[in-house]
Amino acid sequence: MINRQLLHPESIVVVGGSNNVHKPGGALVRNLISGGYKGTLRIINPKEDEVQGIKVFHDAGELPPTDLAVLVIPAKMCPESVETLARDKGVRAFIIISAGFGEETKEGAELEQRIVDTCDKYGAALIGPNCIGLMNSWHHSVFTKPIPTLHDKGVDFISGSGATAVFILESAVIKGLPFNSVWSVGNSKQIGIEDVLQYMDENFDPERDSHIKLLYIENINNPDKLLFHAGSLIRKGCRIAAIKAGSSESGSRAASSHTGAIASSDSAVEALFRKAGIVRCFSREELTTVGCIFTLPPLTGRNFAIVTHAGGPGVMLTDALSKGGLNVPKIEGPEADELKSLLFPGSSVSNPIDILATGTPEHLSLAIDYCEHKFKGIDAIFVIFGTPGLVQLYEAYDVLHKKILECKKPIFPILPCLHTAGPEVAEFLSKGHVNFSDEVTLATALTQVMKTPRPASPEIELFGVDVPRIREVIGRIEGNGYISPEHVHELLECAGIPMVPELVSADKAELEAFAEKVGYPVVAKVVGPVHKSDVGGVALNIKTSSQLEYEFDRMMQIEGAKGVMVQKMLRGRELFIGAKYEPRFGHIVLCGLGGIFVEVLKDVSSGLAPLSYDEAYSMIRSLRAYKIIRGTRGQKGVNEKKYAEIIVRLSTLLRFATEIKEMDINPLLADENDIVAVDARMRIEK
Template sequence: MLHSKFINPKNIAVIGASNNIQTPGGSVLNNLISHNFKGELIAVNPKETEVQGIKCYQHVTEIQNVDVAIIAISAKFTLETIKILAQQKNTKGFIIFSAGFSETSKEGKQLEQQIVEEINNVGGTLLGPNNIGLINQNYAGVFTTPIPKLDSKGVDFISGSGATAVFIMEAAMSTGLTFSSVYSVGNSAQIGVEEVLQHFDKTFNSKSSKVKLLYIESVNNPQKLLKHAKSLIQKGCKIAAIKAGSSDEGSRAASSHTGALANSDVAVDALFKKAGIVRCYSKNELITVASIFMHPELKGKNIAIITHAGGPAVMLTDALSKNGLNVPEINNKQSEDLLTKLFPGSSVSNPIDFLATGTAEQLGIIIDYCENKFDKIDAMVVIFGSPGLFNVSEVYKVLNNKMQLCKKPIYPVLPSFINAKNEIEEFIKYGNINFPDEVLFGEALAKIYTTSKPLIEEKINFNIDKSSIRKIIETSENGYLHPEKVKNLLLAATIPMVNENVCSTKNECIQTAIKFNFPVVMKVVGPVHKSDVGGIALNISSEEKLLQSFETLMNIENAEAVLIQPMKKGTELFIGAKKEDKFGHLVLAGLGGIFIEVLKDTQACLAPVSKYEASEMIQNLKSYKIIQGVRGQEGVNEEIFAEIITKISNLIEVAPEIVELDLNPLFGNSKEIFAVDARIRIEKN
C-alpha cells in the first residue's frame, strides 16, 4: 500500500531544487508552486540560499522533518541522502527522478536495492527511480509539462514509462479527456503498476474515479494485477490497458503444439480477459477507449449515425458493423415524419444524413427522434465538422445540451480541428470530450461492448482421483511422461480416453487388434511429433497390414514401442495447457489435428477455468460453426467439450508440475468426445 503521507503530504522537500526551470529539480519546484500545493515547500541545493522565492538549504541534514522528498540529483548521491531522510527526517514518501540504476548496470541495480531496503525499513513508499513523478489532487510532483486539467471524476493513469505518460496526456488533453491522477512508476523498484492499482482498489469509495488507464511494459505480478483489476471492475470501474512488447519472436523453441501457441502475450490477453480489462495497442486507442468510458454505458448494439457528411458516416458504419455492432435501417412511420422536418435530399434510413446545409435546430430534432421515437436505437454518434464557410458553435451548443438531457449515449465526432478549432475548444470547455477520428472511435466502441465483465462463478470440482494423480507425478522423472502414465493420469482426472495399448512385440499387436476389433490406428512411441517422422498408421484393417506397419514404425529413430487404438471418427479437437512463468497455467482449446497447425485458431484462458469460461472459449473460436455442425455435418457436443476443458483446469491445479499438456486430437461428435492422443511434460522443483 502507498503511505498516506506520500499521497497527501503536509510538506515536500525538493533535493536538487534549482532556479533553472529547464532542469528536473527546477521544473518540479515550479510545477508544485504553480499548481497550488497547499503545504510547505522546502528546497535543498548546496549552491543556493533561495530558489524560486523559497528558502534553500545547503544540505539535507539541515532541513526539518518532511513527508515527501523529491530527489533530482545524481544517482551516486541518492543512497546517502535517502538514509538521512528515512532515518533522521521521518520521511515516508520518496520520488526519485534520477536515472543510472537497474536500467543501466549491475552496480546500479545493487544501489537501487539498497535504497529500497532503507525505505522499506521505515515503512515508506518509493516511486521510481528513473521516472517523471506523480500528479494527484494534492500536488503536481512531476518535472514535465503539460500538467493536465485535474478532475476527481477524470481518469486515473498509471504508466511504466514517463515519456509515454507525457505523450498520452498531451494527446488526451486535446480531446477534452481529464485526469484524476497520473503515476509514473519508472523502474518499479518498490511499487509498480500492480501496487498503484492495489492502492486504488483498497481506497476506492463513491468519490473515486471510475476509469483507470494502464501503460504496462512488464507484468511483474500477474495475480495481483488480476485480483485488483477484477475487484475494481466489480465495484463499477472500467479499465483499459496497453501492454507494450506484444511480439515474442524467437523467444523459445517449443516442443508441443501448446508450447508453440501459448506465449507471454497470449497470457497477457488471457489475464486481461479474465479481469475484464479492455486491451489497447496505441496511445490514441487508449485515449479513445477512456473517452468512451466517460460516457453513459452502451446498453445495446444498435447505433444511429447522425451526420452532415456522407463519407465519414460510411467509414464509421463499416467500422461498427465489422466489429460486432449494428447500424440498423430506420424505416417506419416515425422516420417518414422526421424526413418532412429536414431539407429535401436528406436521408433518415441510417446513417441519418441531414446534408451540409443542415441546421442546429434540425440536429436537435433528429436527436429527439432517436431518443424518444426510435425504440430500437441504443446510442447516437453525431458527426459534424465544418467546411470553413460558417461558424458551427450553435450546432455544438445544441449537441452539448442534448448530451446532458438524453439518457441514450451521444458520442460527438467533431473532425474539423482547424476549421472549427475555436468551436471545438468551446465545446470541450463545457466539459465534453471529442472523438476526432470516426473509425478509431467505432473500433474502440465495439471493443468495449464485446469485452466481457469478470464473473463471480463457483469453480466446478469434478470427482477426480487426486491421490492417484499425485502418486503418478511424484514417482515420475522430469520430461515427457510415458504413454501409460499419461493414460492413467487422464483417467484419474475423469477425462474420456479412447482404448489403447502399448505393444513391444508383434504378438502383442495382434492380440490388441483382435481385442479392439479392426480397423485400428498405430502410433510410434518415443518421438514427440509423430506425424513429422511418419509415425502414424491409420485404418489398419488386417493382420498383414498390422505387422508391416509395426516393422515400419519400429524402424523410426528413437522408437520404443507402438501404441494401438481403435479407429475413431469425428471432428478433431484440441485442448492444451501450459505453465507460463508468473502467470500460472494457460488452458487452450480449438480445432485439433492439422487444423491447429494451419489455422492456429485457439482460445486461451488463465486457470482456473469455470464452465462458463470454457463455453465462452468454444463460442469465440473462428471455427465455431464447424463445432456447431455445418452443411449437414454432425456437430460436437459443446457441453462435454466445455466439461473436459474444466477437467484439464482441475488436473493442472492438482498437478502444477505439469508444464505442457496436449490433447490432440480429441474426436468429438454430438454424443461423445474421446482423447485419442495426449502428451504431458512435467517439471518438478
C-alpha cells in the first residue's frame, strides 16, 4: 500500500541514525541531508545527543508525530519499533534497511511477519526489509552511493536486489542517465516490484510522471500482475525494460515430456515479457543503455543516418545495425552533393556521413541539419564525435547539445573519449544528455528495443470456443495423468480445432465399417500404451480390410492395449503445437514445424496463453523455418491463417482448462487449404 507518506513525507525519522557515515545509519542521514530534504528530519538514537547537526530523540516516546520511519537497527528490535511508531506516532510508511529477516532464518521470517501484520493493521506502507531504501527527488532515503541525477522525467528504477541496484546505478551515472525514483524492494514483504508497477499504473499522470521504467527482477512472484500493469503502462505511453536474472537454472529442470523439456521457465519469462511489451535485457550495461535510449524520442522507423568524424566506428556501427535488421540507407542526390560541397574535400556523404578527422563543429552542425531537414527516409541520427586530443570538444558538444534540443529526429550521441575528453563529456552530460560510449553496444541494445513487440491485447478470443462444454468435459474426467483419445478429441472439438476423422474401438467390425466410410488408406494405432511407436503400435498406409484385420489382431496383443484407433490417412506438411503449464505463469504455448524441426533443430516459438491473433502470427513468423510455412521455391506453403487460428483457439481452451498441465498436437497435417490435427496427447492434474 504505497502512500503519500512514503513518496512525499513531511517528516522522516531515521531510527538508528548515527554519526558514522561508514555505517548505513550514518550514511543514510548524510544522504538525506546532502539530498536537500526539505521536510523535518528526525533521528532516534539512545546513545547520541546530536547526529550530523540534528538533535536526537533517545527514544520513540519523545518523538512528535512523523510520516515516514527508516529503520537501521538490528532485526530483532524492528517489530516493536514499528508497532510503537505506527500506534503512537502516526507513522504510516516504513523503510526497513536492516537485514537478518526471512532471507536468513526462520526466526527472521517470523519477525518479518509481525512487521507486515502491524503495517497492514495501521494501513502503513512497508519497503523492505533488507534493502538499500528508496530515493526520489523529494527524499534520498538510501544509505548507498552513487546518487544519480534525479529529476521528474528521469527513470523509475525498481530493483529486487539492493547491491545489484547499486551496480546498475554505477553503470547509469557514467552514461548520464537521470532517475526519477529508485526503489529497492528487498524482501518485498508488503510491496514488491509488481506492486510498485501497479501503483504507477493506477495513478499514472502522463504530464507529471516519468515514462521510463527499468526493472531488475530475481523472482517474478505474480506474473499476472506484472503482465497486466506493465502492459497497461506501455499502452499509456511508457517504456519498460527489465533484467530477469536466473535464466540458466531452468536448463537443468527435468520434465517428463518432450514439450516439457523445451518450455522451460525461462521461456515463460520470455513469453511474458513479449506479451507485456517489456524489452528484455541480460546485463547491467544493456539495461542502462536501453534506459538511455528510452530518454530519447521514440523511433518512428528503422532508417538511420550516421554522422561521424572517424570512419571505423561508422563502419562497425553499420555492421551491427545491419545484423540487427536496421538500415543505414545510401544517401545520394543533389542535396547530398550540396552537403558534400560544404564539407572538407575527401568527406563522404553517402552514409555513414564522414566529415573527416579535421571536420569542424560547423561541419557537424551542417551534417545534422541535412539529416534532419533535407535527406528523405531518415528516422534518426547517430553522431560519433571524439578527439585525438589536439583540441577540446566544448564547441562541438555544444553544437550537439543544441541540435538535440532542436531536432525532431532522435539524435544518439556516441562520445568515445571518456578519458581524453572527460571534462567535455561531463559538461555535455550535465546539460541533461546521455552518452553511448560504444557504438556497437548501442546498436545491440537498439536491436533489442526494436524487436520487442507492442503489448498484446489483454482480451481473450472466445469466438468458436465452447467454454461451458470444456468445463463439463474436464469435470467428467476422472483421475490424473494422460487422458483418453476420446476426451482429447472432445476437448479439441470444444475449441473448434479440426481433427482427422478417427474412431477408437475394441470392435473389429465397427472399425472396418468406419474405414470403409472414410475410405482407405487408413492408419491404425493401439490405444492404451503412451509411447505407441516404441511398442510397434502404429501401422501406416493400410489399404485393405484384410490388412486392417491383421493389424487389429496384432495390436490387441500388445500389453496394455485397450482398443485400436483408426484414422483416415492424410498427407501434408507436419506442424506441431504444444503447451506446458508453468506454475503462476499459466500455459506456455509452443508452435513449430513438426519432426526434426522441433526435435533436432529446436525451431519453436513460444507465447503465453491466452494468445491474440497478432501474437499467434508473430510466433509463426519468428520461426527460422517460416519460409516453409509461407511457401518457398515453387513448393506451396501452408494455410497460415488457419494455423494462427488453431494456436489462438487452443490457447483459449487452455485458459479455461488449467488442469491441462502438458499437451501436444503432433503432428497436425497442413496444406495450402486445410490443417487437421492427427495425433494429440493431454496430461491432466486436478
